[in-house]
Amino acid sequence: xxxxxxxxxxxxxxxxGLASASPAARPAALAAQTLRTFTVARQLxxxxxxxxxLDYAAGTLRVRPGAAGDLYRMEVTYDxxxxxxxxxxxxxxxxxxxxLAPLGGSGLRPPADPTTPQLARLDLSPTxxxxxxxxxxxxxxxxxxxxxxxxxxxxxxxxxRTVLHFSAPNxxxxxxxxxxxxxxxxxxxxxxxxxxDAISFEGGMGRATLDFSGAWSASARVAARMRVGxxxxxxxxxxxxxxxxxxxxSTFRPAGLTARGTTYESANYATAAxxxxxxxxxxxxxxxxxxxx
Amino acid sequence: xxxxNAGPARPRSGGVRARRVGALLTTLAACSLLAxxxxxxxxxxxxxxxxxxxxxxxxxxxxxxxRLTSTVHEVWSLVSDVSELRPGDVVTLVRQMRAGARDARxxxxxxxxxSRVAADSQAPAAAHPGVPAQAIPPAGPGGLTVDLGxxxxxxxxxxxxxxxxxxxxxEVRVTVPGGEARLGDFRLAADQTLAGPLxxxxxxxxxxxxxxxxxxxxxxxxxxxxxxxxxxxxxxLRGEVRDLGGEITGEIRTLGAPLTTAGAERGETPAGTRALxxxxxxxxxxxxxxxxxxxxxxxxxRNLEIVSDxxxxxxxxxxxxxxxxxxxxxxxxxMLVVGLVLSVVGILLLPFAIVIYGLLAVIGxxxxxxxxxxxxxxxxxxxxxxxxxxxxxxxxxxxxxxxGALFALWAAWAAFGWVxxxxxxxxxAAVLVTxxxxxxGFGAALLSRAGLxxxxxxxxxxxxxxxxxxxxxxxxxxxxxxxRPGAPTTPGARTPTxxxxxx
Numbered sequence: 001x002x003x004x005x006x007x008x009x010x011x012x013x014x015x016x017g018l019a020s021a022s023p024a025a026r027p028a029a030l031a032a033q034t035l036r037t038f039t040v041a042r043q044l045x046x047x048x049x050x051x052x053x054l055d056y057a058a059g060t061l062r063v064r065p066g067a068a069g070d071l072y073r074m075e076v077t078y079d080x081x082x083x084x085x086x087x088x089x090x091x092x093x094x095x096x097x098x099x100l101a102p103l104g105g106s107g108l109r110p111p112a113d114p115t116t117p118q119l120a121r122l123d124l125s126p127t128x129x130x131x132x133x134x135x136x137x138x139x140x141x142x143x144x145x146x147x148x149x150x151x152x153x154x155x156x157x158x159x160x161r162t163v164l165h166f167s168a169p170n171x172x173x174x175x176x177x178x179x180x181x182x183x184x185x186x187x188x189x190x191x192x193x194x195x196x197d198a199i200s201f202e203g204g205m206g207r208a209t210l211d212f213s214g215a216w217s218a219s220a221r222v223a224a225r226m227r228v229g230x231x232x233x234x235x236x237x238x239x240x241x242x243x244x245x246x247x248x249x250s251t252f253r254p255a256g257l258t259a260r261g262t263t264y265e266s267a268n269y270a271t272a273a274x275x276x277x278x279x280x281x282x283x284x285x286x287x288x289x290x291x292x293x
Numbered sequence: 294x295x296x297x298n299a300g301p302a303r304p305r306s307g308g309v310r311a312r313r314v315g316a317l318l319t320t321l322a323a324c325s326l327l328a329x330x331x332x333x334x335x336x337x338x339x340x341x342x343x344x345x346x347x348x349x350x351x352x353x354x355x356x357x358x359x360r361l362t363s364t365v366h367e368v369w370s371l372v373s374d375v376s377e378l379r380p381g382d383v384v385t386l387v388r389q390m391r392a393g394a395r396d397a398r399x400x401x402x403x404x405x406x407x408s409r410v411a412a413d414s415q416a417p418a419a420a421h422p423g424v425p426a427q428a429i430p431p432a433g434p435g436g437l438t439v440d441l442g443x444x445x446x447x448x449x450x451x452x453x454x455x456x457x458x459x460x461x462x463x464e465v466r467v468t469v470p471g472g473e474a475r476l477g478d479f480r481l482a483a484d485q486t487l488a489g490p491l492x493x494x495x496x497x498x499x500x501x502x503x504x505x506x507x508x509x510x511x512x513x514x515x516x517x518x519x520x521x522x523x524x525x526x527x528x529x530l531r532g533e534v535r536d537l538g539g540e541i542t543g544e545i546r547t548l549g550a551p552l553t554t555a556g557a558e559r560g561e562t563p564a565g566t567r568a569l570x571x572x573x574x575x576x577x578x579x580x581x582x583x584x585x586x587x588x589x590x591x592x593x594x595r596n597l598e599i600v601s602d603x604x605x606x607x608x609x610x611x612x613x614x615x616x617x618x619x620x621x622x623x624x625x626x627x628m629l630v631v632g633l634v635l636s637v638v639g640i641l642l643l644p645f646a647i648v649i650y651g652l653l654a655v656i657g658x659x660x661x662x663x664x665x666x667x668x669x670x671x672x673x674x675x676x677x678x679x680x681x682x683x684x685x686x687x688x689x690x691x692x693x694x695x696x697g698a699l700f701a702l703w704a705a706w707a708a709f710g711w712v713x714x715x716x717x718x719x720x721x722a723a724v725l726v727t728x729x730x731x732x733x734g735f736g737a738a739l740l741s742r743a744g745l746x747x748x749x750x751x752x753x754x755x756x757x758x759x760x761x762x763x764x765x766x767x768x769x770x771x772x773x774x775x776x777r778p779g780a781p782t783t784p785g786a787r788t789p790t791x792x793x794x795x796x
Contacts, residue, residue, distance in 0.1 A: 036552065038547065041546075045542060088445050089544055
């Protein structure tokens with residue numbers, strides 16, 4: 001009996017060796033996941049206006065001012081097993097629909113591979129008037145709109161972390177800027193440069209920072225609603241600020257503001273050339289006020 | 294202006310590095326063979342240079358004609374790429390070189406270099422290697438027909454056109470409604486005008502003239518030269534759109550070739566490396582458990598043996614106790630916290646209580662697991678002792694044997710966990726067995742109060758076992774009494790009867 005043991009052990013080892021050497025057993029073959037690059041661009045042929053609808057489901061997003069000869073350009077690296085690129089342009093309305101849409105509907109799909117992150121870069125014309133409608137899913141976004149001709153802006157984020165900059169004054173007058181944040185972290189920097197007449201923010205859960213610094217060219221109205229989370233307001237000292245607050249279970253620290261009932265005003269509100277009227281509604285969370293020079 | 298291959302900067306993956314090194318080695322080898330011919334060598338220099346430097350530096354090096362600098366740069370680039378290789382990359386490189394695989398990027402760069410050498414943009418485009426330039430005949434009824442009127446779904450279009458890349462040139466057939474299809478490189482001269490969509494397969498489309506319609510290239514580049522006009526969309530599938538100054542009124546789209554096709558090529562740890570890592574992890578855990586167990590043998594052998602005996606003699610009871618103990622672990626903790634919070638002293642004691650509770654739980658689980666190993670080893674060793682295979686035994690031997698058995702499953706998972714299905718099954722078995730025995734050990738630790746109570750350890754000897762009286766006493770049951778001499782032969786009633794008739 002004991003003589004058979006080495007033979008059996010050798011047979012077992014040989015079987016395991018065969019199993020390990022089998023190409024079909026390679027996990028790499030099963031776990032094959034393909035990244036692809038997709039680029040879409042359009043030359044500028046005298047267009048003066050562009051409506052951009054970007055729907056980006058997941059990944060990292062960068063938005064920047066583009067080259068003078070391009071109306072727009074999007075470069076995306078995506079997982080072709082889970083997403084498909086979207087690009088369409090309607091010439092009569094001047095509307096470009098861009099982005100990355102998830103494939104399929106129901107059923108089990110392998111989880112996204114963290115080692116193969118999706119990347120997208122969108123360059124926008126620095127000369128055409130832009131109406132931007134950005135819908136971001138599970139996205140880490142870095143959006144720079146400074147120096148562009150933004151006439152309207154709508155940003156809707158899901159479970160994302162997005163930083164939006166107006167590093168330079170908007171080259172066009174912006175009628176409205178709307179931010180809708182889900183379970184997300186949203187930071188908007190330089191709203192004073194946005195030149196938007198009306199700004200609205202609606203936050204679900206998470207944290208949001210609205211920075212109103214920049215070169216103010218006109219007064220503005222802001223309506224902000226935060227359901228659950230923390231809202232930080234960075235207010236420039238040079239602008240007269242009036243804040244109307246409607247809160248439920250929220251804390252509010254009116255640093256530097258004088259309370260008049262449910263209204264808070266900065267000392268220079270009556271005399272300031274540019275005024276910022278804020279209407280805040282919060283349910284659960286906190287509102288912080290920070291002053292910037 | 295380039296519309297393709299200008300994606301966001303990404304870290305170079307192992308597969309890309311391997312391909313770069315492979316391409317460089319191949320090119321350098323070819324150039325060494327052609328070194329005797331100055332013209333070819335110059336071409337090679339330009340070709341290899343284009344793989345490692347930008348166009349600007351290539352132009353500068355070519356203008357200077359400094360061959361030594363170029364060679365040093367090539368060697369340095371090669372050394373740099375080789376230094377970044379990992380073991381998995383080497384495997385990829387060997388596999389690629391063996392298969393003679395050359396990816397689309399290398400081919401494209403080769404064509405770029407060839408076109409750069411050609412210099413004159415008006416010269417005929419270089420022939421696509423291996424593909425004779427020709428018109429593609431229309432497909433017959435039921436054959437492949439692609440409508441190039443709208444190019445909004447490039448991935449869909451590519452999936453339909455993909456078979457054309459695998460067929461021999463003589464068998465390629467496709468119908469383009471209202472347009473035409475070409476195989477191999479195609480050139481539309483400056484004085485030519487073409488109406489309708491154009492499909493170019495396995496070749497570059499050099500547009501100098503006017504194209505009224507969409508342009509699609511598959512496995513090739515779309516090159517729009519200065520003065521050229523394309524009144525439609527341009528789509529390059531597995532290629533690039535190179536706008537050198539022409540006018541394109543429609544969309545410019547590029548769908549690149551897949552960057553990676555397998556997990557190993559996208560920087561994923563190879564199976565061998567993962568297995569080694571897991572084996573090291575399991576070995577580390579084994580050594581840790583062995584160290585703890587030997588410490589327990591030295592400093593708490595009595596407790597360990599009592600828990601071990603509890604497992605041996607009350608396995609089912611220990612399992613049930615462990616199961617209930619696991620279920621009550623969190624509620625008990627909650628009750629403890631709530632109870633302590635109700636008083637000021639309790640609040641002060643709360644941090645200590647939390648730490649002690651956690652510590653006791655860990656001791657119970659880990660100690661119980663080690664006791665399971667001890668019990669397994671003891672059982673096995675006693676069997677060998679009974680057979681005469683062994684002459685000595687001690688707790689340390691029990692423990693190490695048991696731990697070896699317990700970790701055997703995890704070792705199997707570490708070595709073969711990457712095998713599809715079987716690996717998952719091994720892992721599942723290891724988890725279940727570990728949980729089962731851990732539960733038993735935890736229960737035994739609870740039952741024996743961490744080895745302080747021997748009630749369930751089978752060590753309580755019944756009083757009658759303390760004497761040897763049972764060796765000689767008349768058995769009270771099971772042995773028939775001897776019949777008295779002269780007694781009636783027929784047996785009477787077993788049950789004594791009480792009544793006047795007996796009298």
